[in-house]
Amino acid sequence: MKVNNELVVMASKGDKNAFSDLYYSCYKDLYKFALYSVGDADSAADVVSDTFVEIWKGIGKLRDPNSFCPWAFRILSTKCKKEISEIIKRRGTYNLDDLIETPSMDLDNIEEDIAESASLSAALSKLDGDERMMIILSVLHGYTNREIADMMGKPQGTVSSKLHRTYAKLREMLGGENNG
Amino acid sequence: MAEHEDFSFEHEFAEKLKAFDENIKIPEIPDAQSIFDKAEKPKTKVIPFKKYSRYAAAAAAVVLIAVGLPIMAGALSGEIGLDNMAAQEFAVEEPMAYPDAETFADQVNDRSDIVAEVEKDSDGFREEDDEPVAEYYPSYASSSVSEDEKVYEPQEGVSLKSVLYKYFVNNSVNNPVTGGNGYDDLRTVEEELNKKRRIEITVEEDSVSVVLYDTSSGDEIINAFWVEGHYEGSYFDGKYYVINLYNPVSQEDIENDCYLPMAGDANGVYTIPEKTVLIPEKITEGAIYLFVEVDAATGEYNIYANLV
DSSP states (O other), rough: OOOOOOHHHHHHHTOHHHHHHHHHHHHHHHHHHHHHHEEEEEEEHHHHHHHHHHHHHHHHGOGGGGGGHHHHHHHHHHHHHHHHHHHHHHHHHHGGGGGSSSOOOGGGGGGHHHHHHHHHHHHHHSSSSHHHHHHIIIITOOOOOOHHHHHTOOOOOHHHHHHHHHHHHHHHHHHHHHHH | HHHHHHHHHHHHHHHHHHHHTTTOOOOOOOOOOHHHHHSSOOOOOOOHHHHHHHHHHHHHHHHHHHHHHHHHHHHHHHHSSTTTTHHHHHHHHHHSSSHHHHHHHHHHHHHHHHHHHHHHHHHHHHHHHHHHHSSSTOOOOOSSOOHHHHHHHHOTTTOOHHHHHHHHHHHHHHSSOSSSSSSEEEEEEEEOOOEEEEEEEEEEEEEEEEEEHHHHHEEEEEEEEEESSSSEEEEEEESSSEEEEEEEEEEHHHHHTTTSEEEEEEEEEEEGGGGEEBBOOOOSSSSEEEEEEEEETTEEEEEEEEOO
Protein backbone atom coordinates (compact mmCIF):
# COMPACT_ATOMS: atom_id res chain seq x y z
CA MET A 1 0.00 0.00 0.00
CA LYS A 2 1.46 3.33 -1.01
CA VAL A 3 0.23 6.62 0.33
CA ASN A 4 1.03 10.21 -0.37
CA ASN A 5 2.84 11.52 2.71
CA GLU A 6 1.62 15.05 2.03
CA LEU A 7 -1.94 13.84 2.37
CA VAL A 8 -1.06 12.18 5.67
CA VAL A 9 0.50 15.40 6.98
CA MET A 10 -2.47 17.50 5.85
CA ALA A 11 -4.97 15.00 7.25
CA SER A 12 -3.09 14.97 10.54
CA LYS A 13 -3.73 18.71 10.73
CA GLY A 14 -7.46 18.09 10.38
CA ASP A 15 -7.84 18.61 6.61
CA LYS A 16 -10.95 16.59 5.72
CA ASN A 17 -10.34 16.76 1.97
CA ALA A 18 -6.86 15.33 2.38
CA PHE A 19 -8.23 12.60 4.63
CA SER A 20 -10.92 11.80 2.05
CA ASP A 21 -8.26 11.41 -0.65
CA LEU A 22 -6.25 9.21 1.69
CA TYR A 23 -9.35 7.16 2.41
CA TYR A 24 -10.13 6.53 -1.25
CA SER A 25 -6.52 5.69 -2.06
CA CYS A 26 -6.12 3.18 0.79
CA TYR A 27 -9.58 1.65 0.90
CA LYS A 28 -8.94 -1.11 -1.60
CA ASP A 29 -5.84 -2.48 0.12
CA LEU A 30 -7.33 -2.31 3.58
CA TYR A 31 -10.57 -3.89 2.40
CA LYS A 32 -8.74 -6.79 0.79
CA PHE A 33 -6.66 -7.35 3.91
CA ALA A 34 -9.84 -7.39 6.00
CA LEU A 35 -11.55 -9.72 3.56
CA TYR A 36 -8.67 -12.20 3.71
CA SER A 37 -8.71 -11.97 7.48
CA VAL A 38 -12.42 -12.23 8.26
CA GLY A 39 -13.62 -14.01 5.11
CA ASP A 40 -16.87 -12.10 4.79
CA ALA A 41 -17.48 -9.11 2.52
CA ASP A 42 -19.93 -7.27 4.79
CA SER A 43 -17.85 -7.80 7.90
CA ALA A 44 -14.74 -6.70 6.02
CA ALA A 45 -16.44 -3.47 4.92
CA ASP A 46 -17.59 -2.78 8.50
CA VAL A 47 -14.16 -3.43 9.94
CA VAL A 48 -12.53 -1.14 7.39
CA SER A 49 -15.04 1.59 8.09
CA ASP A 50 -14.37 1.33 11.85
CA THR A 51 -10.66 1.37 11.15
CA PHE A 52 -10.92 4.61 9.18
CA VAL A 53 -12.90 6.15 12.02
CA GLU A 54 -10.05 5.27 14.38
CA ILE A 55 -7.52 6.58 11.89
CA TRP A 56 -9.34 9.89 11.58
CA LYS A 57 -9.52 10.21 15.35
CA GLY A 58 -5.88 9.36 15.88
CA ILE A 59 -4.10 10.76 12.85
CA GLY A 60 -3.43 14.08 14.58
CA LYS A 61 -1.05 12.27 16.92
CA LEU A 62 0.87 10.54 14.17
CA ARG A 63 4.24 12.24 14.06
CA ASP A 64 5.91 10.40 11.19
CA PRO A 65 3.87 10.20 7.97
CA ASN A 66 5.98 7.21 6.91
CA SER A 67 4.44 5.25 9.73
CA PHE A 68 0.91 5.71 8.41
CA CYS A 69 0.65 2.36 6.61
CA PRO A 70 1.94 0.11 9.39
CA TRP A 71 -0.15 2.07 11.86
CA ALA A 72 -3.29 1.63 9.74
CA PHE A 73 -2.61 -2.10 9.35
CA ARG A 74 -2.06 -2.41 13.07
CA ILE A 75 -5.44 -0.90 13.84
CA LEU A 76 -7.07 -2.99 11.14
CA SER A 77 -5.47 -6.26 12.24
CA THR A 78 -6.61 -5.66 15.83
CA LYS A 79 -10.16 -5.07 14.64
CA CYS A 80 -10.04 -8.09 12.34
CA LYS A 81 -8.99 -10.34 15.21
CA LYS A 82 -12.00 -9.20 17.23
CA GLU A 83 -14.26 -9.69 14.22
CA ILE A 84 -12.92 -13.18 13.55
CA SER A 85 -13.79 -14.28 17.07
CA GLU A 86 -17.27 -12.78 16.66
CA ILE A 87 -17.75 -14.60 13.36
CA ILE A 88 -16.60 -17.88 14.88
CA LYS A 89 -19.05 -17.35 17.74
CA ARG A 90 -21.89 -16.72 15.29
CA ARG A 91 -21.17 -19.43 12.77
CA GLY A 92 -19.07 -21.89 14.74
CA THR A 93 -16.51 -21.66 11.96
CA TYR A 94 -15.65 -19.40 9.12
CA ASN A 95 -14.48 -19.75 5.57
CA LEU A 96 -13.24 -17.55 2.80
CA ASP A 97 -16.04 -18.17 0.33
CA ASP A 98 -16.33 -14.47 -0.42
CA LEU A 99 -12.84 -14.54 -1.79
CA ILE A 100 -13.81 -16.71 -4.72
CA GLU A 101 -16.88 -14.84 -5.83
CA THR A 102 -15.10 -13.47 -8.84
CA PRO A 103 -13.78 -15.91 -11.38
CA SER A 104 -10.76 -15.14 -13.50
CA MET A 105 -11.20 -12.88 -16.51
CA ASP A 106 -9.32 -15.41 -18.61
CA LEU A 107 -12.31 -17.24 -20.16
CA ASP A 108 -10.15 -19.88 -21.86
CA ASN A 109 -8.88 -21.17 -18.54
CA ILE A 110 -11.87 -20.34 -16.42
CA GLU A 111 -12.41 -23.81 -14.95
CA GLU A 112 -8.76 -24.25 -14.12
CA ASP A 113 -8.61 -20.78 -12.61
CA ILE A 114 -11.70 -21.32 -10.51
CA ALA A 115 -10.33 -24.63 -9.24
CA GLU A 116 -7.01 -23.01 -8.41
CA SER A 117 -8.72 -20.08 -6.69
CA ALA A 118 -10.85 -22.50 -4.71
CA SER A 119 -7.85 -24.51 -3.53
CA LEU A 120 -5.94 -21.36 -2.62
CA SER A 121 -8.96 -20.01 -0.79
CA ALA A 122 -9.44 -23.32 1.02
CA ALA A 123 -5.79 -23.39 2.03
CA LEU A 124 -5.95 -19.82 3.32
CA SER A 125 -9.08 -20.58 5.30
CA LYS A 126 -7.29 -23.42 7.09
CA LEU A 127 -4.69 -21.02 8.46
CA ASP A 128 -5.35 -19.24 11.70
CA GLY A 129 -6.00 -15.50 11.72
CA ASP A 130 -2.45 -14.48 12.63
CA GLU A 131 -0.93 -16.77 10.03
CA ARG A 132 -3.17 -15.40 7.31
CA MET A 133 -2.47 -11.81 8.26
CA MET A 134 1.28 -12.43 8.28
CA ILE A 135 1.20 -14.07 4.87
CA ILE A 136 -0.86 -11.24 3.37
CA LEU A 137 1.33 -8.52 4.88
CA SER A 138 4.46 -10.31 3.73
CA VAL A 139 3.48 -11.48 0.26
CA LEU A 140 0.99 -8.87 -0.92
CA HIS A 141 2.22 -5.81 0.93
CA GLY A 142 5.92 -6.55 1.00
CA TYR A 143 6.53 -5.89 4.67
CA THR A 144 9.58 -7.36 6.35
CA ASN A 145 9.21 -9.73 9.27
CA ARG A 146 10.34 -6.97 11.55
CA GLU A 147 7.69 -4.57 10.31
CA ILE A 148 5.03 -7.26 10.61
CA ALA A 149 6.21 -7.93 14.16
CA ASP A 150 5.78 -4.24 14.98
CA MET A 151 2.34 -4.13 13.40
CA MET A 152 1.09 -7.23 15.16
CA GLY A 153 2.77 -6.54 18.48
CA LYS A 154 4.78 -9.75 18.43
CA PRO A 155 8.49 -10.49 18.68
CA GLN A 156 10.24 -10.71 15.35
CA GLY A 157 11.31 -14.27 16.04
CA THR A 158 7.68 -15.23 16.56
CA VAL A 159 6.74 -13.78 13.19
CA SER A 160 9.67 -15.52 11.48
CA SER A 161 8.78 -18.78 13.16
CA LYS A 162 5.08 -18.50 12.35
CA LEU A 163 5.72 -17.54 8.74
CA HIS A 164 8.11 -20.43 8.38
CA ARG A 165 5.52 -22.84 9.70
CA THR A 166 2.73 -21.22 7.70
CA TYR A 167 4.67 -21.81 4.50
CA ALA A 168 5.20 -25.41 5.57
CA LYS A 169 1.43 -25.79 6.10
CA LEU A 170 0.65 -24.17 2.76
CA ARG A 171 3.16 -26.36 1.08
CA GLU A 172 1.53 -29.40 2.58
CA MET A 173 -1.90 -28.23 1.43
CA LEU A 174 -0.94 -26.94 -1.99
CA GLY A 175 2.25 -28.88 -2.54
CA GLY A 176 0.66 -31.61 -4.67
CA GLU A 177 -0.44 -29.32 -7.41
CA ASN A 178 2.71 -27.24 -7.21
CA ASN A 179 4.90 -30.20 -7.69
CA GLY A 180 2.71 -31.83 -10.16
CA MET B 1 18.23 -28.68 -1.93
CA ALA B 2 15.40 -28.43 0.59
CA GLU B 3 16.11 -24.70 1.00
CA HIS B 4 15.90 -24.24 -2.73
CA GLU B 5 12.55 -26.09 -2.82
CA ASP B 6 11.24 -23.90 0.01
CA PHE B 7 12.30 -20.78 -1.82
CA SER B 8 10.72 -21.87 -5.10
CA PHE B 9 7.48 -22.83 -3.36
CA GLU B 10 7.32 -19.46 -1.62
CA HIS B 11 7.96 -17.72 -4.91
CA GLU B 12 5.33 -19.75 -6.73
CA PHE B 13 2.82 -19.25 -3.93
CA ALA B 14 3.46 -15.50 -3.97
CA GLU B 15 2.81 -15.35 -7.70
CA LYS B 16 -0.45 -17.29 -7.35
CA LEU B 17 -1.64 -15.21 -4.45
CA LYS B 18 -0.93 -11.98 -6.30
CA ALA B 19 -2.86 -13.21 -9.34
CA PHE B 20 -5.71 -14.33 -7.10
CA ASP B 21 -5.67 -11.01 -5.29
CA GLU B 22 -6.10 -9.07 -8.51
CA ASN B 23 -9.41 -10.81 -9.13
CA ILE B 24 -10.98 -9.93 -5.83
CA LYS B 25 -14.02 -7.79 -6.30
CA ILE B 26 -14.00 -4.51 -4.42
CA PRO B 27 -17.43 -3.18 -3.43
CA GLU B 28 -18.41 0.40 -4.03
CA ILE B 29 -16.42 2.53 -1.62
CA PRO B 30 -18.71 4.25 0.90
CA ASP B 31 -18.58 8.04 0.87
CA ALA B 32 -15.80 9.46 3.02
CA GLN B 33 -18.35 11.65 4.76
CA SER B 34 -19.70 8.47 6.42
CA ILE B 35 -16.39 8.18 8.29
CA PHE B 36 -16.59 11.73 9.61
CA ASP B 37 -20.24 11.21 10.59
CA LYS B 38 -19.39 8.02 12.41
CA ALA B 39 -16.44 9.66 14.16
CA GLU B 40 -18.61 12.53 15.38
CA LYS B 41 -21.36 10.26 16.64
CA PRO B 42 -21.35 10.26 20.48
CA LYS B 43 -20.11 7.07 22.03
CA THR B 44 -22.65 4.87 23.71
CA LYS B 45 -21.15 3.37 26.76
CA VAL B 46 -21.62 -0.32 27.15
CA ILE B 47 -21.56 -1.79 30.58
CA PRO B 48 -19.60 -5.03 30.43
CA PHE B 49 -22.09 -7.65 31.48
CA LYS B 50 -19.44 -9.92 32.90
CA LYS B 51 -18.37 -7.32 35.39
CA TYR B 52 -21.90 -6.24 36.22
CA SER B 53 -23.01 -9.85 36.64
CA ARG B 54 -20.54 -10.31 39.48
CA TYR B 55 -22.33 -7.62 41.46
CA ALA B 56 -25.69 -9.04 40.52
CA ALA B 57 -24.57 -12.45 41.75
CA ALA B 58 -23.35 -10.88 44.99
CA ALA B 59 -26.72 -9.12 45.43
CA ALA B 60 -28.56 -12.37 44.82
CA ALA B 61 -26.35 -14.08 47.38
CA VAL B 62 -27.13 -11.42 49.98
CA VAL B 63 -30.87 -11.72 49.34
CA LEU B 64 -30.67 -15.49 49.56
CA ILE B 65 -28.79 -15.31 52.84
CA ALA B 66 -31.21 -12.69 54.16
CA VAL B 67 -34.25 -14.75 53.28
CA GLY B 68 -32.86 -18.26 53.53
CA LEU B 69 -31.09 -18.12 56.88
CA PRO B 70 -34.09 -17.02 58.95
CA ILE B 71 -36.26 -19.60 57.26
CA MET B 72 -33.71 -22.27 58.04
CA ALA B 73 -33.26 -20.91 61.56
CA GLY B 74 -37.02 -20.85 62.00
CA ALA B 75 -37.35 -24.34 60.68
CA LEU B 76 -34.67 -25.58 63.04
CA SER B 77 -36.29 -23.96 66.06
CA GLY B 78 -39.73 -25.09 65.01
CA GLU B 79 -40.98 -21.56 64.35
CA ILE B 80 -41.33 -21.57 60.61
CA GLY B 81 -42.04 -18.43 58.62
CA LEU B 82 -41.37 -14.75 58.73
CA ASP B 83 -44.28 -14.06 61.03
CA ASN B 84 -41.94 -14.73 63.85
CA MET B 85 -40.56 -11.43 65.10
CA ALA B 86 -37.13 -12.75 65.91
CA ALA B 87 -36.82 -14.23 62.47
CA GLN B 88 -37.85 -10.92 60.88
CA GLU B 89 -35.20 -9.10 62.83
CA PHE B 90 -32.67 -11.73 61.87
CA ALA B 91 -33.66 -11.39 58.24
CA VAL B 92 -33.06 -7.67 58.27
CA GLU B 93 -30.18 -7.26 60.61
CA GLU B 94 -28.10 -10.38 60.69
CA PRO B 95 -26.79 -10.36 57.13
CA MET B 96 -25.93 -6.70 57.44
CA ALA B 97 -24.10 -7.37 60.65
CA TYR B 98 -21.82 -9.82 58.89
CA PRO B 99 -18.88 -7.79 57.61
CA ASP B 100 -18.55 -9.45 54.18
CA ALA B 101 -22.27 -9.29 53.55
CA GLU B 102 -22.24 -5.63 54.46
CA THR B 103 -19.45 -4.98 52.01
CA PHE B 104 -21.37 -6.81 49.32
CA ALA B 105 -24.57 -5.00 50.18
CA ASP B 106 -22.83 -1.63 50.05
CA GLN B 107 -21.41 -2.46 46.68
CA VAL B 108 -24.76 -3.64 45.34
CA ASN B 109 -26.85 -0.87 46.84
CA ASP B 110 -24.65 1.89 45.61
CA ARG B 111 -25.53 1.30 41.98
CA SER B 112 -24.31 4.72 40.90
CA ASP B 113 -20.82 3.88 42.10
CA ILE B 114 -20.82 0.66 40.12
CA VAL B 115 -22.00 2.31 36.95
CA ALA B 116 -19.49 5.11 37.39
CA GLU B 117 -16.74 2.56 37.93
CA VAL B 118 -17.76 0.55 34.91
CA GLU B 119 -17.91 3.67 32.78
CA LYS B 120 -14.50 4.64 34.05
CA ASP B 121 -13.18 1.22 33.11
CA SER B 122 -14.84 1.51 29.75
CA ASP B 123 -13.24 4.90 29.19
CA GLY B 124 -9.91 3.51 30.24
CA PHE B 125 -10.27 0.73 27.73
CA ARG B 126 -11.11 3.15 24.95
CA GLU B 127 -8.11 5.26 25.78
CA GLU B 128 -5.85 2.26 25.76
CA ASP B 129 -7.37 1.06 22.55
CA ASP B 130 -7.18 4.36 20.72
CA GLU B 131 -4.16 6.26 21.81
CA PRO B 132 -1.16 4.01 21.87
CA VAL B 133 -1.77 2.95 18.28
CA ALA B 134 -1.34 6.54 17.23
CA GLU B 135 1.86 6.86 19.15
CA TYR B 136 3.18 3.45 18.43
CA TYR B 137 5.33 4.48 15.51
CA PRO B 138 6.71 7.86 16.48
CA SER B 139 10.00 7.23 14.75
CA TYR B 140 9.25 4.45 12.31
CA ALA B 141 11.87 4.69 9.62
CA SER B 142 10.17 3.27 6.57
CA SER B 143 6.69 2.08 5.88
CA SER B 144 6.85 0.88 2.33
CA VAL B 145 9.37 -1.71 1.38
CA SER B 146 10.28 -2.68 -2.11
CA GLU B 147 9.70 -6.21 -3.25
CA ASP B 148 13.42 -6.83 -3.43
CA GLU B 149 13.96 -5.56 0.04
CA LYS B 150 11.42 -7.97 1.45
CA VAL B 151 12.79 -11.15 -0.02
CA TYR B 152 15.58 -12.82 1.83
CA GLU B 153 18.35 -13.51 -0.59
CA PRO B 154 19.97 -16.89 -0.74
CA GLN B 155 23.58 -16.51 0.30
CA GLU B 156 25.14 -17.67 -2.92
CA GLY B 157 27.92 -15.36 -3.99
CA VAL B 158 27.65 -13.07 -1.00
CA SER B 159 29.16 -13.77 2.38
CA LEU B 160 27.58 -12.77 5.62
CA LYS B 161 30.85 -11.23 6.67
CA SER B 162 31.06 -9.01 3.60
CA VAL B 163 27.46 -7.89 4.01
CA LEU B 164 28.00 -7.06 7.67
CA TYR B 165 31.31 -5.36 7.03
CA LYS B 166 29.74 -3.22 4.32
CA TYR B 167 26.97 -2.30 6.73
CA PHE B 168 29.34 -1.15 9.42
CA VAL B 169 31.58 0.74 7.02
CA ASN B 170 28.65 2.51 5.34
CA ASN B 171 26.81 3.31 8.50
CA SER B 172 29.72 4.12 10.81
CA VAL B 173 28.08 2.30 13.66
CA ASN B 174 29.43 0.04 16.29
CA ASN B 175 27.51 -2.41 18.45
CA PRO B 176 24.21 -0.67 17.82
CA VAL B 177 22.04 -2.91 19.92
CA THR B 178 24.28 -3.72 22.85
CA GLY B 179 24.44 -2.28 26.27
CA GLY B 180 22.52 -1.89 29.44
CA ASN B 181 19.33 -3.78 28.88
CA GLY B 182 19.48 -5.71 32.10
CA TYR B 183 20.22 -9.00 30.43
CA ASP B 184 23.09 -9.80 32.74
CA ASP B 185 21.01 -11.22 35.54
CA LEU B 186 20.97 -14.92 35.88
CA ARG B 187 17.39 -16.02 35.79
CA THR B 188 15.52 -19.21 35.14
CA VAL B 189 12.16 -19.55 33.52
CA GLU B 190 10.31 -22.78 34.19
CA GLU B 191 7.12 -23.66 32.45
CA GLU B 192 4.81 -26.66 32.43
CA LEU B 193 4.09 -27.12 28.76
CA ASN B 194 1.55 -29.85 29.27
CA LYS B 195 1.05 -32.81 31.58
CA LYS B 196 4.08 -34.56 30.15
CA ARG B 197 6.59 -31.81 29.53
CA ARG B 198 8.29 -29.10 31.51
CA ILE B 199 10.84 -26.68 30.08
CA GLU B 200 13.52 -24.80 31.93
CA ILE B 201 15.29 -21.83 30.37
CA THR B 202 18.27 -20.28 32.12
CA VAL B 203 19.36 -16.86 30.92
CA GLU B 204 22.93 -15.97 31.70
CA GLU B 205 24.51 -12.87 30.13
CA ASP B 206 24.63 -13.65 26.43
CA SER B 207 23.55 -17.25 26.40
CA VAL B 208 20.43 -19.23 27.05
CA SER B 209 20.35 -22.81 28.28
CA VAL B 210 17.33 -24.93 27.62
CA VAL B 211 16.38 -28.18 29.29
CA LEU B 212 13.23 -30.09 28.45
CA TYR B 213 12.00 -32.58 31.03
CA ASP B 214 9.71 -35.53 30.68
CA THR B 215 7.64 -35.15 33.83
CA SER B 216 5.70 -38.35 33.27
CA SER B 217 8.74 -40.56 33.69
CA GLY B 218 10.45 -39.03 36.68
CA ASP B 219 12.13 -35.92 35.30
CA GLU B 220 14.12 -37.70 32.69
CA ILE B 221 15.97 -35.21 30.51
CA ILE B 222 14.94 -35.50 26.89
CA ASN B 223 17.13 -32.79 25.53
CA ALA B 224 19.39 -30.00 26.71
CA PHE B 225 21.26 -27.35 24.79
CA TRP B 226 22.39 -23.77 24.93
CA VAL B 227 22.47 -20.95 22.38
CA GLU B 228 24.49 -17.76 22.40
CA GLY B 229 22.26 -14.71 22.30
CA HIS B 230 20.26 -12.33 24.45
CA TYR B 231 16.92 -13.70 25.53
CA GLU B 232 13.93 -11.81 24.17
CA GLY B 233 11.00 -14.03 25.05
CA SER B 234 9.38 -17.37 24.43
CA TYR B 235 6.03 -18.98 23.91
CA PHE B 236 4.46 -22.38 23.48
CA ASP B 237 2.02 -22.98 20.68
CA GLY B 238 0.90 -26.44 21.70
CA LYS B 239 3.52 -28.31 19.70
CA TYR B 240 6.66 -26.20 19.65
CA TYR B 241 8.28 -24.09 22.29
CA VAL B 242 9.78 -21.08 20.52
CA ILE B 243 12.58 -19.07 22.10
CA ASN B 244 13.53 -15.69 20.62
CA LEU B 245 17.08 -14.42 20.97
CA TYR B 246 19.32 -11.84 19.40
CA ASN B 247 23.01 -11.60 19.00
CA PRO B 248 24.42 -8.11 18.39
CA VAL B 249 27.34 -7.88 15.99
CA SER B 250 30.03 -5.21 15.99
CA GLN B 251 32.68 -4.33 13.43
CA GLU B 252 35.24 -5.72 15.85
CA ASP B 253 33.37 -9.03 15.96
CA ILE B 254 33.57 -9.22 12.18
CA GLU B 255 37.26 -8.43 12.13
CA ASN B 256 37.82 -11.18 14.70
CA ASP B 257 35.57 -13.64 12.89
CA CYS B 258 33.33 -13.91 15.95
CA TYR B 259 30.07 -12.67 14.50
CA LEU B 260 28.21 -15.97 14.23
CA PRO B 261 26.43 -17.19 17.36
CA MET B 262 27.47 -20.46 18.93
CA ALA B 263 25.34 -23.29 20.22
CA GLY B 264 26.06 -26.49 22.06
CA ASP B 265 24.55 -29.72 23.28
CA ALA B 266 25.65 -33.22 24.24
CA ASN B 267 27.35 -33.53 20.86
CA GLY B 268 29.64 -30.57 21.51
CA VAL B 269 29.90 -26.90 20.62
CA TYR B 270 29.30 -25.60 17.14
CA THR B 271 28.87 -22.28 15.35
CA ILE B 272 25.57 -21.50 13.66
CA PRO B 273 26.32 -22.24 9.99
CA GLU B 274 26.67 -19.05 7.98
CA LYS B 275 24.52 -20.47 5.20
CA THR B 276 21.56 -20.72 7.56
CA VAL B 277 21.53 -16.98 8.30
CA LEU B 278 18.99 -15.22 6.11
CA ILE B 279 20.26 -11.92 4.78
CA PRO B 280 17.85 -9.12 3.89
CA GLU B 281 18.73 -6.42 1.38
CA LYS B 282 18.94 -3.82 4.08
CA ILE B 283 20.45 -4.16 7.54
CA THR B 284 19.14 -1.81 10.16
CA GLU B 285 20.59 -3.07 13.41
CA GLY B 286 23.60 -5.27 12.81
CA ALA B 287 22.21 -8.08 14.88
CA ILE B 288 21.52 -11.71 14.18
CA TYR B 289 18.10 -12.65 15.46
CA LEU B 290 17.57 -16.28 16.29
CA PHE B 291 14.57 -18.33 17.04
CA VAL B 292 14.78 -21.81 18.39
CA GLU B 293 11.92 -24.24 18.00
CA VAL B 294 11.84 -27.10 20.48
CA ASP B 295 9.47 -29.91 19.66
CA ALA B 296 7.75 -30.58 22.99
CA ALA B 297 7.01 -34.20 22.05
CA THR B 298 10.45 -35.30 20.91
CA GLY B 299 12.76 -32.66 22.36
CA GLU B 300 14.31 -32.09 18.94
CA TYR B 301 15.22 -28.52 18.22
CA ASN B 302 16.06 -26.31 15.28
CA ILE B 303 17.79 -22.95 15.28
CA TYR B 304 16.91 -20.38 12.64
CA ALA B 305 18.67 -17.07 12.19
CA ASN B 306 17.99 -13.78 10.44
CA LEU B 307 20.38 -10.91 9.97
CA VAL B 308 18.58 -7.67 10.78
